Amino acid sequence: MSFIQNTKKIALVDCNSFYVSCERLFKPSLNKKPVIVLSSNDGCIISRSNEAKLLGIKMGDPYFKAKEIVKKNNVQVFSSNYSLYGDISRRVMRTLKYFGTKIEIYSIDEAFLDLTDLSDNLIELFGKKIRNTILEWTGIPTSIGIASTKTLSKIANHIAKKNKSGVVSLLNAKDIDPVLEKININDVWGVGRQMTKFYIKNNINNAKQLKNVSNTWIKKNSNVLSSRTAMELKGISCIDIEVSQSKRKSCCVSRSFGRKVDSIQELKESITTHCLNAAEKIRSESLFAKSITISVRTSPFQKTERYYSNSKTLDFPIATNNSIEIVKTALAGLEIIFIKGYKYQKSGIVLSGLTSSENNQNLFFTDKDNKMKNLMKSIDSTNYKYGRSTLSLADAGIKKKWNLRKEHSSKIDTADFYCLPTIKAS
DNA sequence: TCTGGGGTCCTAGGACCC
DNA sequence: TCTGGGGTCCTAGGACCC
Numbered sequence: 144m145s146f147i148q149n150t151k152k153i154a155l156v157d158c159n160s161f162y163v164s165c166e167r168l169f170k171p172s173l174n175k176k177p178v179i180v181l182s183s184n185d186g187c188i189i190s191r192s193n194e195a196k197l198l199g200i201k202m203g204d205p206y207f208k209a210k211e212i213v214k215k216n217n218v219q220v221f222s223s224n225y226s227l228y229g230d231i232s233r234r235v236m237r238t239l240k241y242f243g244t245k246i247e248i249y250s251i252d253e254a255f256l257d258l259t260d261l262s263d264n265l266i267e268l269f270g271k272k273i274r275n276t277i278l279e280w281t282g283i284p285t286s287i288g289i290a291s292t293k294t295l296s297k298i299a300n301h302i303a304k305k306n307k308s309g310v311v312s313l314l315n316a317k318d319i320d321p322v323l324e325k326i327n328i329n330d331v332w333g334v335g336r337q338m339t340k341f342y343i344k345n346n347i348n349n350a351k352q353l354k355n356v357s358n359t360w361i362k363k364n365s366n367v368l369s370s371r372t373a374m375e376l377k378g379i380s381c382i383d384i385e386v387s388q389s390k391r392k393s394c395c396v397s398r399s400f401g402r403k404v405d406s407i408q409e410l411k412e413s414i415t416t417h418c419l420n421a422a423e424k425i426r427s428e429s430l431f432a433k434s435i436t437i438s439v440r441t442s443p444f445q446k447t448e449r450y451y452s453n454s455k456t457l458d459f460p461i462a463t464n465n466s467i468e469i470v471k472t473a474l475a476g477l478e479i480i481f482i483k484g485y486k487y488q489k490s491g492i493v494l495s496g497l498t499s500s501e502n503n504q505n506l507f508f509t510d511k512d513n514k515m516k517n518l519m520k521s522i523d524s525t526n527y528k529y530g531r532s533t534l535s536l537a538d539a540g541i542k543k544k545w546n547l548r549k550e551h552s553s554k555i556d557t558a559d560f561y562c563l564p565t566i567k568a569s
Numbered sequence: 570t571c572t573g574g575g576g577t578c579c580t581a582g583g584a585c586c587c
Numbered sequence: 588t589c590t591g592g593g594g595t596c597c598t599a600g601g602a603c604c605c
Contacts, residue, residue, distance in 0.1 A: 182573035189573070189605095205572035223573085250576095250605045335603050366579070368603080395575055402570090444572055456598090491574090548571085577604080584597085 151380050152263075152289060152314060154256040154270060155296040156239060156277075159284045159304065161252035162190035165231045166221050168282045169555050177218040181206050184399045184547045185222055222551040230557045234281045242273060247384045255293060257384050263314060270310035289314060293382045294375035297332040298323070298350065323350035323376065333372040341365070350376055390430065390499060396421045397438070397491025400545040404487045410439060411474055412540030417492045418473050419535060422466040423523055425494060431462035433496030435469060437476035442488040453480040462498055465515055466522070469494070470536060 158164060162180040167173045177194035181187065188204050198216055200209050206220075213220060232251045239246055245257035261269055270287040277285050288299025289312035296313075302322070303311035313319060329339040331350050345364075347353050354376035361370045371381045396417040404410060414437060425432060438454035455476040463469065473492055522534045 184571090184573065186571075186573050203573090207571045210571090225574095253605075333603070337602060366602095368579075391576075393576075397574065399573070442572080489573095493575095575605090577602105579602085580600090582598090584595105586594085586596105587592100 149259070150291050150314075150378075152258040152261060152266060152291065153293055153296045153380075153384065154258050154273075154287055154289045155249075155293070155300045156254050156256065156273065156285050156287050157300050157304075158235060158252035159286055160190055160192050161232075161283070162221075162223060162228055163192045163195075164283050165224075165228050166553055166555075167192075168231070169553065173219055177216055178221070179209075179213070179218055180221045180223055181551065183223055183549075184401065185550055186399065189223065220551045221553050222549040224553055224555065226556050227553070231281065231283065235277055235283055235285075238277050238280050239273070241276075242269075245384055245386050247386060248388070255296070255384050258289065266314060267310055267312050270312070271308070274309050285309065287311070291378045292375040292380040293384075294332050294372055295319075295378065298326055298330075301326065301330060319378075320351050320354075323354055326350035328353060331372065331376070333368060338365070338369065390428070390497070392497055393493055393495040394421050394425050394430075394432070394497065395491060395493040396424075397489060398547065399489045400487070401548045402545065403442075404545045405483075405485065407477070407481050407483075409540070409545050410477060410481060410487060410490055411538060412543060413490045413545055414473050414477050414492060415470050415536055415538040415540070416543070417490065418470045419466055419539060421492060421494050422464055422469050422519075423526065425497060426464045426519060426523060429500045430497040431464050431500065432459065432469070432494035433462045433498065434458045434494075435472055435476065436493040436495065437473050437480065437490075438492070439477070439480060439487050439490045441485050445486075445488075448486060451482060451485045453482075455480050462496070464519070466519060466536070467515070470538060474538070 163178045166178065166180065173192075175194065176192070177198055177200075178192040179188050179195050179200060180190040182189045185206055188200060188202065188206060188209060191200055191202065195218055198212055198218065200212060200218070212218065228251060235252075236246075236248050236254060239254055239256065242256070247255040249255055258266060258269065266289055270289060274285050274287055277283055286300055286303040286306075287310045288296045288301065288303050289310070290296040290299045291314060299311045299313045303309055313322065316322060326349055328334055328342050328348055328350065329336075331353060334342070334353075342348070342353065347356060353373055356373060358370060358373065361373050374381050398413065398417070400413070404413070434456055436454050436456040438452070440452035441448060441450055443450055443452075457472050457476050459468065459472060525534050
């Protein structure tokens, strides 16, 4: 008896420097120039063009640390513009779906494709076809890695990023060890900071060494996730492609402040704003929250100030997506954890235990409940038409002095009529 | 002066029950 | 007053991802 092992063929399509590429779409003069995109509040560097990478600008570094390099090399800087990136992402994914394979949208700029049914000799060609089509239809450059497991396709993608063709398959590699040997342990998907420390201590420094470690050792010394990663490196697929978009289980909104905040009034304003955004989001997905967690903290980086961080989780009597009830509960939670005298840097809320409306037992709907439902509906549709926060609650504050910094916005929003680029006739 | 935000999953430990 | 053992469920915190 023999087993026919049906080797999977998995492609990972990943957009190159995605946020930078989005900004370049509307400003082609940025091509070949160093460009970076900052996180919200202009805090950290979260996307870099190749030219910026070559200048030594590090991913995740705080912006102020790189300012000198930026100035010296005339690096173009953008505040992040998520509605633009979201819109471009949808275009890329739509293009991918056109090819008709099983697809898992993994993140804003990545998708796994199941190419198992394709014959080996067509795979790379198919990859190139996909890559060219995305570039042609959306203007976004991608890299594609193909292998027998998700973890290996990540590695193939890693190599493809540095490869001119942009498509790399490890399916036919006779001996994969020399390839894996060049991949640092911390570049393996699923190996983070903590595990990297642990592995290096045990003299496992690259992907090849992790692949060849015994399964008993890894199970004894670590957890199921690590052993799964090691199996995947061996070419045994343990992580399936998830085609259906499962409903989210939590929804969180949090922000750093543009400047430090010490009054409870301003914290209330920010928490209220977060609640309104989160409530709108879960209503748009017909979800209800069972509980809410409210959190505040001071800056963990400020060595001269005392650090304070706290959170409080409160349950709703019945799962809800009603803004007013969510805000009321959140503010009660805030009162519990607020301590006067600290300079707060960030606040946030998490709605959790999300359930869909079908599971929610609305057996006791009163007149009042129905009125509330209608009110929420009209708030949502008004805000959809006229922009967020057209209708809000007084608690959310008007001035919002604590609001974000955003000094480098490209002001392009392909999903907002009022942000259409204008052309001046001369 | 200035250090992001939004998710998922796993695990250890406590509460509770019989 | 002495005080077992096994099971489940829940939660907070940690690790990871992009």
